[in-house]
Amino acid sequence: MEVRQEAIVKKTDYKNFPMVPRVVFGRGSFDQLGDILMPERKHSEAPFIFLVDDVFEGNELVFRIPLIFNDQLIFISAQEEPKTSQVDALVKKIREDFHELPSGIVGIGGGTLLDLAKAVSILLTNKGSSSEYQGWDLVHNPSIYHAGIPTISGTGAEVSRTTVLLGPEKKLGINSDYTTFNQVVLDPDLTQGVSREQWFYTGMDCYIHCIESLNGTYLNAFSQSYGEKALELCKEVYLGNLTADESHEKLMMASWHGGMSIAYSQVGVAHAMSYGLGYLLGVKHGIGNCLVFQHLEEFYPEGVALFNRMRQKHGIRLPKGICANLTDGDFETMISVSLAMEPLWENALGENWREIITPEKLEYIYRKI
Numbered sequence: 001m002e003v004r005q006e007a008i009v010k011k012t013d014y015k016n017f018p019m020v021p022r023v024v025f026g027r028g029s030f031d032q033l034g035d036i037l038m039p040e041r042k043h044s045e046a047p048f049i050f051l052v053d054d055v056f057e058g059n060e061l062v063f064r065i066p067l068i069f070n071d072q073l074i075f076i077s078a079q080e081e082p083k084t085s086q087v088d089a090l091v092k093k094i095r096e097d098f099h100e101l102p103s104g105i106v107g108i109g110g111g112t113l114l115d116l117a118k119a120v121s122i123l124l125t126n127k128g129s130s131s132e133y134q135g136w137d138l139v140h141n142p143s144i145y146h147a148g149i150p151t152i153s154g155t156g157a158e159v160s161r162t163t164v165l166l167g168p169e170k171k172l173g174i175n176s177d178y179t180t181f182n183q184v185v186l187d188p189d190l191t192q193g194v195s196r197e198q199w200f201y202t203g204m205d206c207y208i209h210c211i212e213s214l215n216g217t218y219l220n221a222f223s224q225s226y227g228e229k230a231l232e233l234c235k236e237v238y239l240g241n242l243t244a245d246e247s248h249e250k251l252m253m254a255s256w257h258g259g260m261s262i263a264y265s266q267v268g269v270a271h272a273m274s275y276g277l278g279y280l281l282g283v284k285h286g287i288g289n290c291l292v293f294q295h296l297e298e299f300y301p302e303g304v305a306l307f308n309r310m311r312q313k314h315g316i317r318l319p320k321g322i323c324a325n326l327t328d329g330d331f332e333t334m335i336s337v338s339l340a341m342e343p344l345w346e347n348a349l350g351e352n353w354r355e356i357i358t359p360e361k362l363e364y365i366y367r368k369i
């Protein structure tokens with residue numbers, strides 16, 4: 001007689017994260033987009049919707065977008081952080097323009113455009129407003145196919161399972177297994193025309209991901225391996241002597257690794273405080289992180305010292321007096337948005353973070369900005 005052995009299973013709760021299943025890397029790879037999308041086309045009535053940063057309006061890049069059938073091109077300004085109302089309006093427009101679900105959404109641009117593409121693809125198959133899904137694992141239905149094509153490097157939005165949106169009540173991501181892109185095209189040539197300031201601020205988002213991940217209490221070998229590689233690449237890009245081509249390629253990979261590093265960990269103090277600035281004043285993510293990070297020697301002494309070296313080398317002057325004319329109520333708003341980012345604080349300062357970071361302490365740092 002066969003004796004059946006009961007499995008001895010100890011329950012663990014490690015997170016089971018999705019990764020981007022397909023990625024193309026290489027200069028000029030953007031021109032493969034038509035071939036990449038073709039098998040994903042449902043039929044001629046189900047278009048691809050291309051959401052494109054409006055800085056490319058009239059640019060030769062637009063003429064390389066493989067539009068066929070009734071595909072739609074929508075130019076979007078990235079001057080402001082992506083909003084839940086913007087996502088809802090795009091979804092409404094797409095539903096009105098087409099009586100069937102699109103074959104997919106393609107985001108072409110920086111973090112703002114990538115996040116909009118992710119959010120729109122989710123909301124096309126999930127009812128209600130995007131603000132209802134800000135949080136962790138609130139999305140019920142799989143999104144439609146979506147592809148991301150970064151034209152500036154640093155945010156890690158191309159690999160992350162979140163899309164950060166400014167909502168009526170909070171600035172928070174839609175963190176879900178359905179958020180992650182189905183396809184990413186990494187073409188370093190697309191990052192050529194970026195201004196020096198923008199290149200610095202967005203690249204520093206990546207650098208700060210590394211510092212916050214590597215100095216966090218959530219650190220583990222998975223995050224560390226990606227974080228260390230990303231940090232090494234950031235140092236080469238911002239302190240080394242690379243050619244322009246090498247620099248574009250390496251920063252693109254730094255962004256990827258930096259994003260992967262925080263997937264299995266978290267960001268920290270700069271991000272938590274930058275969210276407050278973003279929510280109240282609409283300060284964009286990259287520059288917001290820099291504005292905060294320069295004052296965080298207490299938490300990240302070596303990271304801030306290196307940041308200052310990179311800033312000096314590239315002659316970047318951060319604006320001053322951002323919080324000079326704010327009211328007490330404004331500070332309260334920023335502080336409460338920031339303190340609500342509990343996992344970030346716990347990663348940065350440990351379980352007893354509330355004893356270390358108080359509203360007074362946050363106000364003191366905000367006032368320096």
Ligand SMILES: [Fe+2]
Binds near residue numbers: 155206209271
């Ligand atoms: Fe970030």
